[in-house]
Amino acid sequence: MGNNDSHVARFKEYLYSTFHIKDLGPPKYFLGIEIARTDKEISLSQRKFVLEIISEAGLSGCRPVVIPIEHNIKLMTHEYDLHSSTSNKDPLLRDSSGYQRLVGKLVYLTMTRPGICYAVQILSQFMHMPKESHMNAALKVVRYLKGCPELGIFLSRECDMGMTAYCDTDYATCPMIRRSITGFCVKLGKSLISWKTKKQSIVSLSSAESEYRAMTKTT
Structure with a gap:
């Protein structure tokens, strides 16, 4: 993948000369993931x-x-x-x-x-x-x-390269060890590029503490 078509074409020619491969064009289905393209997304x-x-x-x-x-x-x-x-x-x-x-x-x-x-x-x-x-x-x-x-997931072509992150925490939700759970997502422009939900490593003594830990993890 790349944004320079001539470099990509030269690299494909090198691969053709070295390996027995076939260019299938833009991917449509890969490892269970269906890929659909338009001019905008x-x-x-x-x-x-x-x-x-x-x-x-x-x-x-x-x-x-x-x-x-x-x-x-x-x-x-x-x-x-x-x-x-x-x-x-x-x-x-x-x-x-x-x-x-x-x-x-x-x-x-x-x-x-x-x-x-x-x-x-x-x-x-x-x-x-x-x-x-x-x-x-x-x-x-x-x-x-x-x-x-x-x-x-929708990846938009319109992107101002601005990054926005959101996070939240479920305070002391684990009934066994009383740890909080952090959830966050990160967007680049309009596109969601990263997300995760994970139990915090230590017990927070207050909901405010668990929120700060979630913000730290997200950052």
């Missing part, structure tokens, strides 16, 4: 990948939901839940491979779907010993995707 989506996830989860005929995860959901590991009165009502999955495979695909999907980053960050904490509640939460994300499989 490039859109990246994983619609086909989303439909495969929905089909594999057996939710092709389900009713979609409008949010990927319940508000104030409190998911815990099996170790923290052993002494709880609800531990018998929320048993471990007999086969964890299905949960691990599903969450792994959702992690890959966050490359073009920043809206599910928060939910996937929570679900990825229980890969080693998932419970039924964890699987139900993961399936809710799939039901959310069913309602909007075509969403993705």
Whole structure:
């Protein structure tokens, strides 16, 4: 890739003389990512990948939901839940491979779907010993995707090279270790170029402290 057509053409000629390759032109589909171009923007989506996830989860005929995860959901590991009165009502999955495979695909999907980053960050904490509640939460994300499989990232050609960042924190949301979760996104002009959701490394003693930590991480 480059902005000098003559240099790109010379480099292609060098590759042709060295390797047996074929120029397929601008990419349209790469590693599950669908690429659509217009004169004003490039859109990246994983619609086909989303439909495969929905089909594999057996939710092709389900009713979609409008949010990927319940508000104030409190998911815990099996170790923290052993002494709880609800531990018998929320048993471990007999086969964890299905949960691990599903969450792994959702992690890959966050490359073009920043809206599910928060939910996937929570679900990825229980890969080693998932419970039924964890699987139900993961399936809710799939039901959310069913309602909007075509969403993705739009990269606009109109750009003033101004960078804008937004951040937020969910204070002490982890029911096990009371750490806050930082979420941020960065835009270059009108285009979203970076996003992340991650648990903070230490416990914040106030919501203001957790907000400052989120700002520091974003910066």
